[in-house]
Amino acid sequence: MASKLEIPLHEEMFTIMRQHGANLGNILDTKFRCVAAVWGVKLENQSSTLYQRGPSTIFAEMRLEIMMPSGVKVSVWKADLTTFPSVAVVNAANEKLQHYGGLARALSSAGGPQIQKESNDYIKKYVKLETGEAVVFDAGLLPCKKIIHAVGPELPYKPTKNDVSKARTFLKKTILSILNEVEEHGLGNVAIPAISSGLFNYPLPECAYTIVSTVKKYYECKRVAQEVFLVNHDEPTVQAMETACHQIFRPQRNHENVRIN
DSSP: OOOOOOOOOOGGGHHHHHHHHHHHHHHHHHHHOOOOOOOSOOOSSOOTTOOOOOSOOOOOEEEEEEEOTTSOEEEEEESOTTSOOOSEEEEEEOTTOOOOSHHHHHHHHHHOHHHHHHHHHHHHHHSOOOTTOEEEEEOTTSSSSEEEEEEOOOOOSSOOHHHHHHHHHHHHHHHHHHHHHHHHTTOSEEEEOOTTSGGGOOOHHHHHHHHHHHHHHHHTTOOOOOEEEEEESSHHHHHHHHHHHHHHHGGGTTTSEEEEO
């Protein structure tokens, strides 16, 4: 059972925590699978893999909504995926399903120990989840029914055009795998983040364009009552998704209903 321990910091500890709090958090996570959240102290040299979570302050806001002729609704949201009210949420996972950074860490922390346990059980049986693949598990304590772990392509820190071109095929495969799992499990809607952006270094505009265009192509000929939420919590990513939707859907605005909030 997960437990919580709060330790007050005395004045002489602030400098130590400011300088070494990030390293302490990583050590506790690596050795004891504990999440350390430091409040009231701005940490220096904080690792991007250290996740600190407090109560969500992001109010879910829909930015754009598209109704495709097939009956599928696609919308762009600025929201916290850990609290988003959908049937299923997608986690941007790595091949070993070790949820230690970024969105994966956030969802695993919010969903409780079941998230990592089921992931570990899967890896023990299948060794890894290949890039481009997706798998559906129960969502633990998250406010949704299912979590879909999906592995997108990981690019070099400063990817070349050739790197992006090669990765595009794998990102399309990842999105198709997600949508196939949604259909197979009869999930009425799904919240998808900008997989492979951020820690996986896929350039944001190209990432958003590939995700949106793949969703559109998948549902062009499928007449289903389906909703796809494109959900991200940071403004640049939300704007990239909006831009991609305008580029991909608006040229056919006579055939599709586009509503902008």
